[in-house]
Amino acid sequence: MSNKVLVQELRRVVGEANVVDSDVHLQLYQYDAYLEERRPDAVVFVHSTEEVSRVLKLCHAHGVPSVPRGGGTNLSGGTIPFKGGVVLEMIRMNRLLEVDKGSLRARVQPGMFNLELGQALAPLGYQYLPDPASQKAATLGGNVAENSGGPHCFKYGVTTNHVVGMTVVLSDGEIVELGGMAPDTPGYDLTGVFVGSEGTFGVCTEVVVRIVRLAEGVKTMLAIYDSIEKGSETVSAIVAAGMVPATLEMMDQLVIHAVEKSLACGLPLDCATVLIIEVDGLKDDLEEQTEAIVRLCMEHGAREVRVAKDEAERALLWAGRRGAFGAVARITPSYLVCDGTVPRTTLPLVLKKVAEVGEKYDLKIPNVFHAGDGNLHPLILFDWRDAEQKARVMKAGMEILELCVQLGGTISGEHGVGLEKMDAMHLILSADDIQAQLKVKRAFDPADLANPGKIFPAVQEVSHVQ
Amino acid sequence: MSSDLAALRERLEALVGAGNLTVDGAAYAVDGMVPALVVRPGTQHEVAEVVAACAEARAALVPWGGGTAMAMGNPPRRLEVVVSLERLDRVVEFDPDNLCITVEAGMPLGRLQALVAERQERLPLDPPDADRVTLGGLVAANQSGPCRLLHGTARDWVLGLRVVLPDGTRIHCGGRVIKNVSGYDMNKLFIQSFGTLGIITEVTVKLLPMPVCRATVLGAFTGFAEAAAVLAEVQASFLLPEALELLDPAAADLLQPVLGLDSRGTFALAAGFSGSQSTVDRQVRDLEAMVASRGGHARTFREAESDRAWTAITNVQGGAAPDPRRVVCQLAVPIARTAGMLDSARTRAAAQGLAATVTAHAGSGLVCAALLPGDDLTEAGLAAVTEALREEAVGIGGSLVLLQAPPRFKARVEAWGKPGPSFAIMRRIKAEFDPQDLCSPGRFLGGM
Numbered sequence A: 001m002s003n004k005v006l007v008q009e010l011r012r013v014v015g016e017a018n019v020v021d022s023d024v025h026l027q028l029y030q031y032d033a034y035l036e037e038r039r040p041d042a043v044v045f046v047h048s049t050e051e052v053s054r055v056l057k058l059c060h061a062h063g064v065p066s067v068p069r070g071g072g073t074n075l076s077g078g079t080i081p082f083k084g085g086v087v088l089e090m091i092r093m094n095r096l097l098e099v100d101k102g103s104l105r106a107r108v109q110p111g112m113f114n115l116e117l118g119q120a121l122a123p124l125g126y127q128y129l130p131d132p133a134s135q136k137a138a139t140l141g142g143n144v145a146e147n148s149g150g151p152h153c154f155k156y157g158v159t160t161n162h163v164v165g166m167t168v169v170l171s172d173g174e175i176v177e178l179g180g181m182a183p184d185t186p187g188y189d190l191t192g193v194f195v196g197s198e199g200t201f202g203v204c205t206e207v208v209v210r211i212v213r214l215a216e217g218v219k220t221m222l223a224i225y226d227s228i229e230k231g232s233e234t235v236s237a238i239v240a241a242g243m244v245p246a247t248l249e250m251m252d253q254l255v256i257h258a259v260e261k262s263l264a265c266g267l268p269l270d271c272a273t274v275l276i277i278e279v280d281g282l283k284d285d286l287e288e289q290t291e292a293i294v295r296l297c298m299e300h301g302a303r304e305v306r307v308a309k310d311e312a313e314r315a316l317l318w319a320g321r322r323g324a325f326g327a328v329a330r331i332t333p334s335y336l337v338c339d340g341t342v343p344r345t346t347l348p349l350v351l352k353k354v355a356e357v358g359e360k361y362d363l364k365i366p367n368v369f370h371a372g373d374g375n376l377h378p379l380i381l382f383d384w385r386d387a388e389q390k391a392r393v394m395k396a397g398m399e400i401l402e403l404c405v406q407l408g409g410t411i412s413g414e415h416g417v418g419l420e421k422m423d424a425m426h427l428i429l430s431a432d433d434i435q436a437q438l439k440v441k442r443a444f445d446p447a448d449l450a451n452p453g454k455i456f457p458a459v460q461e462v463s464h465v466q
Numbered sequence B: 001m002s003s004d005l006a007a008l009r010e011r012l013e014a015l016v017g018a019g020n021l022t023v024d025g026a027a028y029a030v031d032g033m034v035p036a037l038v039v040r041p042g043t044q045h046e047v048a049e050v051v052a053a054c055a056e057a058r059a060a061l062v063p064w065g066g067g068t069a070m071a072m073g074n075p076p077r078r079l080e081v082v083v084s085l086e087r088l089d090r091v092v093e094f095d096p097d098n099l100c101i102t103v104e105a106g107m108p109l110g111r112l113q114a115l116v117a118e119r120q121e122r123l124p125l126d127p128p129d130a131d132r133v134t135l136g137g138l139v140a141a142n143q144s145g146p147c148r149l150l151h152g153t154a155r156d157w158v159l160g161l162r163v164v165l166p167d168g169t170r171i172h173c174g175g176r177v178i179k180n181v182s183g184y185d186m187n188k189l190f191i192q193s194f195g196t197l198g199i200i201t202e203v204t205v206k207l208l209p210m211p212v213c214r215a216t217v218l219g220a221f222t223g224f225a226e227a228a229a230v231l232a233e234v235q236a237s238f239l240l241p242e243a244l245e246l247l248d249p250a251a252a253d254l255l256q257p258v259l260g261l262d263s264r265g266t267f268a269l270a271a272g273f274s275g276s277q278s279t280v281d282r283q284v285r286d287l288e289a290m291v292a293s294r295g296g297h298a299r300t301f302r303e304a305e306s307d308r309a310w311t312a313i314t315n316v317q318g319g320a321a322p323d324p325r326r327v328v329c330q331l332a333v334p335i336a337r338t339a340g341m342l343d344s345a346r347t348r349a350a351a352q353g354l355a356a357t358v359t360a361h362a363g364s365g366l367v368c369a370a371l372l373p374g375d376d377l378t379e380a381g382l383a384a385v386t387e388a389l390r391e392e393a394v395g396i397g398g399s400l401v402l403l404q405a406p407p408r409f410k411a412r413v414e415a416w417g418k419p420g421p422s423f424a425i426m427r428r429i430k431a432e433f434d435p436q437d438l439c440s441p442g443r444f445l446g447g448m
């Protein structure tokens, strides 16, 4: 079908103004926070489950692929319409539909930003725990699709631990409910399988999430180190001491410099690394816990530990951490974020090896990451206009992922595979593992129209693995 | 035994050795259906070979862990072979520094707990009968206990699985790191798959440090309303109990000899706390005050006594030799409706003259009702109560599943209830993984 006809039919379904296909518009939808680009044939603004269903029925009838798009902040090419077709702009489905405090659940539309949900719940005394650093611009639908994490995962888990149900429109337009307000729905846990499926199973149009009371108290610390090794050793020491802080985040010197340059949060410029540590819960033992952690940090070579005195100081520390990627983006034309994950105790070793990779390929690699989860984010800086440099970056990135896998880890902790890591999938999955995953894909999307061409290496590549 | 089965028997014997195969399947009957062969592979590799041999012979199989959840589900449509995982009970790798352990699927939960306790760690999953429940069975049946209130269920603790698919292919899911989005989250597919998609042979779970202090407050109330009011008050407070169990008078009575509850005929609310001394003390204090303010009577147990109390509470619906006529249902409802559901189950049963024991994971939306017909009551009456309860639960967005019931009863009352529109996806998944319909055929939702 020609583009013109497709656009005409789409307009009949959702109204004239809700379909855009001009060059300028389409250009806006040809990229996300990763490095690839591909232009869609049309962009459709959707407003309800039924509308999504009608649009997908039309696409299905014509064999046109589609890709839902939330904030476009994903770092793996998840929203790039790799095979063309329609981009579904979800951002107008942004309402909080229901808060049931007694049942600790909220029902939300997927276009709502993660932070907006937090802001809506806080006055009621409640919170939704997963909080990706991008929460200002990332939607709940995107969080669900990527199974996003955030700085509080060490204690509270990732998106999948907090999503208990959803409404989904399959690629043929069929509307299904998965899970729900009650626990342990009989049958396969399709909610659990859908979370993290990167838009390749269908479009999520409503999410039921678990909410909890805001913590009674919270304490935030900044531990400052002259050696990055000492900092990462402390992370394991805290866990070995039987403590479960809400947050264990790390930033190295290059990141600190970038953050200070753009945000001026008062981080020391002459240290090697800082750890942001947060404990929360009942207020009775927070003082105790804080003291114990400060002691541990000092014993493991911290130069100084600052405890945030009030909410303003705490907010400043978090602004620095949450703004880290953005700050780094201001000191380099482009960067590649690696998302490898390792067993926590190997952090000192893996950080040393990442630095070696940087030297080998002559690239700058600052680190800011979720240390408690063993989830690295080496940011490989480069200039996208320099093809030779980009090739080196890709090689270095792959080498870092290989390192993570060798140390017992994996290639992605929270950013997803998308287009970015398809070639690394064979590092962790056998051909049989991949075939098993494809069975699930076929069960959800037999026509292969939901965000096609992602996650899995093309079939001919799979066959020569193993 | 047919000639096909005789050939399969020879083949399996060659794979696992004669000592690990038996034709006396009486102890492994599933809903009264006795398997022709019981085979006990000794390694994950052998499991794969056994499953492949069954697939070639088109023999239907049911995996068997500790047998604690075998009373769930529909009677199997066919059953030739039971594959027992009892010999797969080894530790593959224990990494205490990274709070993570990998074991073979036949490892009993109780043994795993004892092992990791030596390093001051624990897996916060606490289904009844921990000494018999195997890790593979726990995962396949998604079993949980009171602790799910704070710690969740298998889906929150499983990091990785190895699975033998229905054609004998071996795959692995996840890994041993706590964050992993490398491809689909296949762990979730096999958790609560009831042996219908293959056999889980290895499980990796994350662990928690052992808490410094534990305590349990048991409140006894003369009326349901008082117990429910305290429950609501705890839920709205800052307190972070690990478990909140509500017990009807029949269940509370069963605990009486163990816990020395003061008066009979009372509702009981049990709250478990763990953590630092100061937080546990504060929570005990707060809860005792809440109980007293509603005219209840509180008893507090600490440390080893607290552990003993929880073992008793967790297993209160079990009992030594459950009556085979007993029907046990699990009702899942939105959290705020839990106490009401417990009360409804109790009163409906009483109205029909059924002896009932009803308990609830009161902060988690789960009610467990064990119903026993009086001497003059027909199965029809029992079925009527069950159906009425199911209707009530479904009406508020929940479900009722049979945890245990005589096979004849299951012919009257669907074990899982009616599937919803997402069932089409489930059926396609089943067909993709098990096109010959050989793994636990018919036992799951919708006769899948």
Ligand SMILES: Cc1cc2nc3c(=O)[nH]c(=O)nc-3n(C[C@H](O)[C@H](O)[C@H](O)COP(=O)(O)OP(=O)(O)OC[C@H]3O[C@@H](n4cnc5c(N)ncnc54)[C@H](O)[C@@H]3O)c2cc1C
Binding pocket: A032, A033, A067, A068, A069, A070, A071, A072, A073, A074, A075, A077, A078, A079, A090, A110, A111, A131, A132, A133, A134, A137, A138, A139, A140, A141, A142, A143, A144, A145, A146, A147, A148, A149, A150, A151, A198, A199, A200, A202, A203, A204, A205, A325, A326, A414, A415, A451
């Ligand atoms: C500065 C920065 C910091 C970040 N920090 C973190 C972090 O701390 N933790 C973390 O995990 N990630 C982080 N990310 C990555 C990113 O923000 C997350 O992946 C986020 O969840 C994506 O949300 P989004 O709305 O932008 O989704 P998009 O990028 O629009 O889409 C992501 C994927 O979801 C699919 N999708 C979107 N909506 C739907 C829907 N309704 N139904 C089905 N599929 C859908 C898309 O097709 C795509 O495959 C960060 C990114 C940036 C740029």
